[in-house]
Amino acid sequence: MRTVYFDYNATTPLDTQVRDAMLPFLDGIYGNPSSVHHIGRRARSILDDARDRAAKLLGAKPSEMIFTSGGTESNNLAIFGVARHLRSKGRHIITSVVEHHAVLHCVDYLEKKEGFEITRLPVNREGFVSVDDLAKAIRPDTILVTIMAANNEIGTIQPIAELGAVCRKRGVLFHTDAVQWFGKEPFANIHQFNANLVSICAHKFHGPKGAGALFIKSPLLPDPILFGGGHENERRAGTENLAAIIGLVEALERFVPNPVFSRDKLLPLVNRLISLVERMPGTHFVGPRELRLPNTVSFLIEGSDSIALLAGLDLEGICASSGSACSAGSIEPSHVIVGLGVDPKLANSLVRFSLGRESTMEEIEYAEQVVPQVIKRAQGFQ
Ligand SMILES: Cc1ncc(COP(=O)(O)O)c(C=O)c1O
Structure with a gap:
């Protein structure tokens, strides 16, 4: 058949050149970037270089890039991290009814277990969120707006830059789940979304599964959701998965500026x-x-x-x-x-x-x- x-x-499918770039890290280059000896220091310098490459490609600072295990974790870190960081300022979050479950289930949890109030914006028959609806929904206690860049089920591309501009004008943090967007739409610079936080996921553009990133515009430092060592600028504890990170960076460079x-x-x-x-x-x-x-x-x-x-x-x-x-x-x-x-x-x-x-x-x-x-x-x- x-x-x-x-x-x-x-x-x-994983691109063969991306796979080839990853292979040394499943074999000879096995050091832990946190180790002080030369094997560890070699891994550290490759990790630092990968972060510089990712940041350069996106037009971000290296310190603004957090490597994660993919879209789900990036969304969880953005939403729980900002909600808990800013809970003393307000407990209102705005999203839309068409987000991926990796967003919707986070806000459901915050609503049920942590006392947040959630506004879920409606969409029209084509799946678009209205910029006016967002402007009307923002309240003095709104701390975060999270709207996806492109819908995974029906492909609607939201007016993200406009939604982000409304948030910026009103002094509210804006996160976009851009997991389905990268590699499909023309990309110039991470700032084109007008977002404070942007979720990226490698396996949606021929990178490996279990690899992603969250862009966090400085000086914001959301609360971590994983605790342990001081990895990833103290935002994400856990020994770095160098093979996955290299795969993500290779796929970003190959398939995002010129959409695959x-x-x-x-x-x-x-x-x-x-x-x-x-x-x-x-x-x-x-x-x-x-x-x-x-x-x-x-x-x-x-x-x-x-x-x-x-x-x-x-x-x-x-x-x-x-x-x-x-x-x-x-x-x-x-x-x-x-x-x-x-x-x-x-x-x-x-x-x-x-x-x-x-x-x-x-x-x-x-x-x-x-x-x-x-x-x-x-x-x-x-
Ligand atoms: C829009 C969107 N967000 C988040 C995710 C979650 O990505 P992952 O399952 O790789 O963590 C997906 C995956 O289908 C997605 O389409």
Whole structure:
């Protein structure tokens, strides 16, 4: 059976050159950067160099880069770290209803267990947060706003610079989960988000899993969430995973300034998929027509559910997703789709195709042949 991988928003294959750059750190270069002897000092100088490289690429200071285990940890550090650091100033946090669970579950916890008040901004039918809604929601006790740069399920690209400018004007810290954004959109400089904190995750752009970073604009120093040694500027205890850090930095350098998800290559493929979806009865494209990730096509299918659809696609060799990878295997309705305000009966029927570097027109032609049959079969199961 052939394999067609349309799940690049879940993860991407490790690039071979990134892997080659990592290999010495799984083998000969094994020192602990905190050790005082020459083996340790060698690891330390490579770590310092990696931080300088990452900072240079992003236009940040080396001290503003915290290496983490990925998007989830970066979001947790940003949200818990700022909330606990500033709790004496205020206990109000603003987010949106379409964030990843790595954001939503943090604010849920702060609300239930630590006495914070959370405002979850609505979105319109295309998944956009309104800049006016944000301005109206900011209160004197608001300490943090966290809004994602690009949505993993439907690809909406938020007006992040504008949202960030509102926060800056009102003196409120702004965090953006840019995990799905890097490697897909043109990047000039970390300051283009107007954010105090930015989450990055390597495996979404051909880097290794378990590697990420949080940019924290100085002089902010959020509370740590991991305690132990004084690593990462005392913000993240734990012996550094040098192989993962090198993988992240290599992938950043190779795939972010010139986005590895090429809009010119992907748009013709994605547009064919959109017109396929639109030709089929009972199938609805979701997400914006413009200001969207170039690789993501999501749709809802009347009279079916995601599990039947994903299983049917898998039988034909097509790897797709029902939105966030963590909810695959359960038929919980997508909170993103519910947030768009579509008929709740349809929220269980999301299918997301997310394309990438290795996707081809030939794969799209194959999808054009098999997807309509899979959908018909899945609708028959209802
Ligand atoms: C928008 C967004 N944020 C955060 C994450 C979490 O990343 P990780 O699971 O690699 O920690 C993901 C992963 O799907 C994501 O899409």
